[in-house]
Amino acid sequence: MSRTVQVGDDAVAIAARASSRPNEYTVAIGDQHLHVSVRVAGDGTLLITREDGRTFSATVSRDGTTTWVTASGATARVREAVGPGGGGGDGAGHGLEAPMPGKVLKVECAVGDAVVQGQTLVIVEAMKMEHAIKAPRDGVVAEVRCEEGALVGAGEPLVILDDPDDAEAPDARGAS
Amino acid sequence: MTDPDSGLREITKVLVANRGEIAVRVIEACAARGIATVAIHSEADATAAHVRAADEAVLIGPAAATESYLVIARVLDAARRTGADAIHPGYGFLSENAEFAEAVSAAGLTWIGPDPLAIRAMGTKIAARERMIAAGVPVVPGTHADTQDLEALAAAAESVGFPVLVKASAGGGGKGMRAVHTPEELPAALEAARREALGAFGDGALYIERLLVRPRHIEVQVFGDRHGHVVHFGERECSIQRRHQKVVEEAPSPVVGPELRERMGAAAVAAAKAVDYVGAGTVEFMLDASGDFFFLEMNTRLQVEHPVTEEVYGVDLVGLQLDVAMGRPLPVTQADIAPRGHAVEVRLYAEDPARGFLPATGTLTRYRPVRAPGIRHDGGYTEGDEVAVHYDPMLAKLIAWGEDRAHAIGRMVRALDAWEVHGVITNLPFLLAVARHPEFAAGNVHTGFIPEHFPDGLPEPAPTEDALIAAALADAMGLGTSAAGAGASAVDRGDASAPWHLVGPWRGCA
Numbered sequence: 001m002s003r004t005v006q007v008g009d010d011a012v013a014i015a016a017r018a019s020s021r022p023n024e025y026t027v028a029i030g031d032q033h034l035h036v037s038v039r040v041a042g043d044g045t046l047l048i049t050r051e052d053g054r055t056f057s058a059t060v061s062r063d064g065t066t067t068w069v070t071a072s073g074a075t076a077r078v079r080e081a082v083g084p085g086g087g088g089g090d091g092a093g094h095g096l097e098a099p100m101p102g103k104v105l106k107v108e109c110a111v112g113d114a115v116v117q118g119q120t121l122v123i124v125e126a127m128k129m130e131h132a133i134k135a136p137r138d139g140v141v142a143e144v145r146c147e148e149g150a151l152v153g154a155g156e157p158l159v160i161l162d163d164p165d166d167a168e169a170p171d172a173r174g175a176s
Numbered sequence: 177m178t179d180p181d182s183g184l185r186e187i188t189k190v191l192v193a194n195r196g197e198i199a200v201r202v203i204e205a206c207a208a209r210g211i212a213t214v215a216i217h218s219e220a221d222a223t224a225a226h227v228r229a230a231d232e233a234v235l236i237g238p239a240a241a242t243e244s245y246l247v248i249a250r251v252l253d254a255a256r257r258t259g260a261d262a263i264h265p266g267y268g269f270l271s272e273n274a275e276f277a278e279a280v281s282a283a284g285l286t287w288i289g290p291d292p293l294a295i296r297a298m299g300t301k302i303a304a305r306e307r308m309i310a311a312g313v314p315v316v317p318g319t320h321a322d323t324q325d326l327e328a329l330a331a332a333a334e335s336v337g338f339p340v341l342v343k344a345s346a347g348g349g350g351k352g353m354r355a356v357h358t359p360e361e362l363p364a365a366l367e368a369a370r371r372e373a374l375g376a377f378g379d380g381a382l383y384i385e386r387l388l389v390r391p392r393h394i395e396v397q398v399f400g401d402r403h404g405h406v407v408h409f410g411e412r413e414c415s416i417q418r419r420h421q422k423v424v425e426e427a428p429s430p431v432v433g434p435e436l437r438e439r440m441g442a443a444a445v446a447a448a449k450a451v452d453y454v455g456a457g458t459v460e461f462m463l464d465a466s467g468d469f470f471f472l473e474m475n476t477r478l479q480v481e482h483p484v485t486e487e488v489y490g491v492d493l494v495g496l497q498l499d500v501a502m503g504r505p506l507p508v509t510q511a512d513i514a515p516r517g518h519a520v521e522v523r524l525y526a527e528d529p530a531r532g533f534l535p536a537t538g539t540l541t542r543y544r545p546v547r548a549p550g551i552r553h554d555g556g557y558t559e560g561d562e563v564a565v566h567y568d569p570m571l572a573k574l575i576a577w578g579e580d581r582a583h584a585i586g587r588m589v590r591a592l593d594a595w596e597v598h599g600v601i602t603n604l605p606f607l608l609a610v611a612r613h614p615e616f617a618a619g620n621v622h623t624g625f626i627p628e629h630f631p632d633g634l635p636e637p638a639p640t641e642d643a644l645i646a647a648a649l650a651d652a653m654g655l656g657t658s659a660a661g662a663g664a665s666a667v668d669r670g671d672a673s674a675p676w677h678l679v680g681p682w683r684g685c686a
Contacts, residue, residue, distance in 0.1 A: 127567065
């Protein structure tokens, strides 16, 4: 079983295969192949010994397709690759999604408005704090998909900006 | 039972009008004294840690705090139904609500907190400032508008001079607070602050004060009893904040020596005495680079960061609250009180440092704080709990004590390293980065520390090679995958009790 996970900005395939000897595995990380032996402690901790004889402990739990790992004094999410550059992708899309589940407090834009990068478009409240959803770039509001008072889920698009490739006016400020 | 001769008022069962880590903390302090406890909870918290910790629990309403934890009548009704004879408010929620304190007393119950008069005197920050000026306690240069309309507030800001801080008069915890650097930013900031203040406290009154540049936020723990004694337990340094939300606190402050401690302590005691303060309270000061300090506000409740004081002074502040509420005199005088060693606290928030510290939700698929010498964990969640959107994102506090500051920080770094928090994105990597920062080690902390050293938050740490090996092995060994059989569906839902049921066969191979 192999899957592709996000490592920084890269997508990396990882897999492990049992060898013929008990507790021994070959682990593939990208092009690299490593031989390890593994034991599982009573509390679920994995004790993994690498080829150089170093043993580290790791704990693993699942959250959908994400594996959470604490190993060698650090906790990290090992999650499905979202594509090259996906680690920090921001602002390239047309839509502006709710960053977390919450309530829409204020909609500060309307369809057809020319907006500039950094302009607040929607204010969402979650966990008693307000968060401004700002325009990631200059553009024109193509769609407003939320209304004040509505509860929104994480990732739900709130506002759609025009497609920058279609827009004849690269600078919305000039156009308005 | 009340004994009219001694003025003592026994407490046998405490209703804790709160949730999360502070509810658990109060419940444990009561249990340590053999006092029974009642938890209250919303529908969303039916299985929460504080409900499990208490002897009894009462459902008081739906998830929204305004329909549950903040409804005075429902809290009192829960106390009546369970026969509780005292109420501890924790911090936040109704803790600084004088009407609640009055209603508790009117219902014949003991209020574990200061008298409503003191809450009122300090709760309206505008009035508190004036009272402190009268008591000779130095205050931050600032002013307030007599009316609350935007023009009057704007005029007030002009007279104080930019940059200014807009604050909610009823506020706390950074809610309803905005730093404003230019007059142009003011209208939007006032509007947002008012909205936040209304939502959080039901009161949109604002005031304006001068924003000090690179000040330190230092607060003094005070404690008063019903016999006219007020003492202080030194200071806490709370300078590492993000948007006025404290992130790291410590005691003592790296810049406060015995002489300054004595002066600040005396000012704090004077502030408390000015309002006949009873119980645990905190007097907040801003300390500027020249060593001048200014009264900021007094929090008439237990503070989130009270554990650093407890660790350094060897005192159980919640236990003392119970004693004082029962009418007992403070067991110590100022001369008995001396700090020992150093303590650091960090707050674990469910928020994403890689995305502007946005709140995060989810299920804690694994949650294991470290147990080690000098390490204390005050938590409100346990493994398997859901972190939902309804309440404050603070999950827990970790406190490290050491013989000196470096010792405490060293212990903190190790404990943060090994703290396992899975399933919910938290600021744990960020806390570690702060704890390891050379400027933090050097004691160079100020309220601009985070924006200066972490202007963009902290990118999510990429998994190490070891982590990738472990993830690949978990896949191959069927830990939590559907290939592993019947238990898998529970695992896929993130049910923390389930994953290691699947480990059985592998243990057999070892």
